[in-house]
Amino acid sequence: MRLPGTRYQEPGWEQVRKLLGACSLDVFMHCDLAGLLAETQVEEGPGLYVDLLAERLHAAARSPRGQAAGNSYGDSVAELALLLAYELAARPADWEAMRTALAAEHARQPAFWRQPGGEALLRKKVNDMFALLRDKVDADNYQVACGRPCSPNRxxxxxxxxxxxxxxxxxxxxxxxxxxxxxxxxxxxxxxxxxxxxxxxxxxxxxxxxxxxxxxxxxxxxxxxxxxxxxxxxxxxxxxxxxxxxxxxxAEIGEYEALSSNRDRDWLQDADTSAAWLEDYWRVLDESEAGSTPGPDLILEALEDEDDADAPPLPDAGLEANEPELALRAQLVSLPPGFVQAAAAAQEPDSWSARMLALETPAVRLAVYLKLLGPGDDSYPDAWRDPATNALPTMAQLAALDAVSLPTLRKRRDAAIARLHGAASSNERGRRSE
Structure with a gap:
């Protein structure tokens, strides 16, 4: 599960928990646990425990478990465990709660950790402490990221x-x-x-x-x-x-997971695609210059001329005047003749994204959704879908609808996405400053 600001709510937590438990048991085996649990050690206890635990976590950082992915943001298990250990040092109340519980068990059964089953009980107390601390840390970070109150229970x-x-x-x-x-x-x-x-x-x-x-x-x-x-x-x-x-x-979980997962994967994939396209572009130029005919090849010249001649995006108000031409373009890419008009009408006019993309053509808007949400999101109205695939039209189809080259459509799509992210960031900064 992904939520803004959180780092410990994904499946990698299980490995973080196990690493913290194993390293904590090693700490307890090599120190005077009874003395650590004494009331006279209340102030020194968390600092000493965290120092010893940090040493073990640093040593385990190169182990297979320590190097494993702790979440989908790129944090390793060892990194997350070490950060949570340092959070404990800043929150002595959590250490005191565990110390009190262990001391009570020690009073009932002296040195219970040396008895059969005692190690499992000790590990459980450590796990419970860090599980509570995890939710407190993520709740605090969620509040910072969203500007909304959030409790560990939430x-x-x-x-x-x-x-x-x-x-x-x-x-x-x-x-x-x-x-x-x-x-x-x-x-x-x-x-x-x-x-x-x-x-x-x-x-x-x-x-x-x-x-x-x-x-x-x-x-x-x-x-x-x-x-x-x-x-x-x-x-x-x-x-x-x-x-x-x-x-x-x-809805909040789903929306943030969709947004963050697309930014992790799709943007990187598009960057790779762009890099490959540029490499091909320069390769063709070099081969063209080395040939008998100077200058770029005819295909690249045509694309360059088309990019220069591309008209600015037509607003929705101009769709009726261009209806015969749009219908012809749609049929050429196997879409219904009235596809562009129906797609434009299906956009919710009061939505934030519709207002932000109001000056873009329907093809550019659909290219934005294709990039951010993928071709088959459940929220798409039927008017946006290609009847043959029940998904959004491809980038090639959308470029043909706007009568522009594919690189030009990509450029306009990326500019629109940049505006969306810029506006969202400005809104977030405005909420934080209030």
Missing amino acids: IYAYRMLDTAYGEIARLFAAWREHRAQVGAILGRPLDSVLPIEVRQLASIRGCRPEWILRWSATLERFTGSPGPLHTRSKRFDSLKENAEKIGEML
């Missing part, structure tokens, strides 16, 4: 919903084997036909809040244990029977 609720979505997706994928439970989640009995909801559930953004509530309600019947929203615990009181709030949190 981070825990986000993670529960993400886990619930994963379980629902797993059940949907094997819906025939779990027909009764999937039917209960969907709210209707299932026959032998693939439910349309199963086919449409492609990401957490497509998960409906009522499914989360019904999934939780089915767990006691199908697994024997009550679901997280159907226990006596008050941890999720704000979500129980609150489909609207669940929907908002699911």
Whole structure:
């Protein structure tokens, strides 16, 4: 799960937790644990423990576990573990809570860590301390990133919903084997036909809040244990029977994951594509100059002339006047004759992105969405889709619709995306300064 500012909510946390646990046990084996837990060591305790733990974490940084990916932002397991250890030094209350718990156990059973099962209990206490600290750190960083209040319990609720979505997706994928439970989640009995909801559930953004509530309600019947929203615990009181709030949190997780994953992968892929295109460009120029005919080859000359002759983008108001020409272009790339007009009309006029892209042609707008969200996002209206593929038109088709070269369309698309990111950054800075 990804959320703004967070670093510890992804599957790599399991390896971070294990590394912290293993290194902590090594620390406890080589120090006077009873003395470390004494009340007289309250002030010295966290500093001494963190120093010793940091030494072990530095030593483990080159191990396979330490070098493993801790999250999708590029932080390694060892880096995340070390940062969390230093956070503990700045938050002595968390160390004191664990010290008190261990000291109480030590009072009941002296040197319990040397008894059978004692090491597992010691590791569990360490794991619990760092799990609580993880959510506090991520909650603080979320507040800094978003400017909205967030508690560790809210981070825990986000993670529960993400886990619930994963379980629902797993059940949907094997819906025939779990027909009764999937039917209960969907709210209707299932026959032998693939439910349309199963086919449409492609990401957490497509998960409906009522499914989360019904999934939780089915767990006691199908697994024997009550679901997280159907226990006596008050941890999720704000979500129980609150489909609207669940929907908002699911949407936030999905929107940020889609945005951040696209910026991690698609932009890098496009950079590689651009680099390769430039290499080919210079190679062709060199070969052309070495040949009998000076100057670039005819294809590149045509592209250059076309780039120079490209007219500025036509506003939507000019679509009717150009309708016959647009219809002809659409048919040439196997799209419906009225595709451009229908695509322009399907854009929600009051949306933020529509206002920011108001001066762009429909082809440039679709190229932006194609870049940021991919060809087959569930949010696309049917009017935007190529009937042959049920996805957005390709960049080549969109370039033909605007009667421009593919490099020119890419340039206009990237300029529009840069404006979107610039406007979003300005809005965020404005909210932080208020």
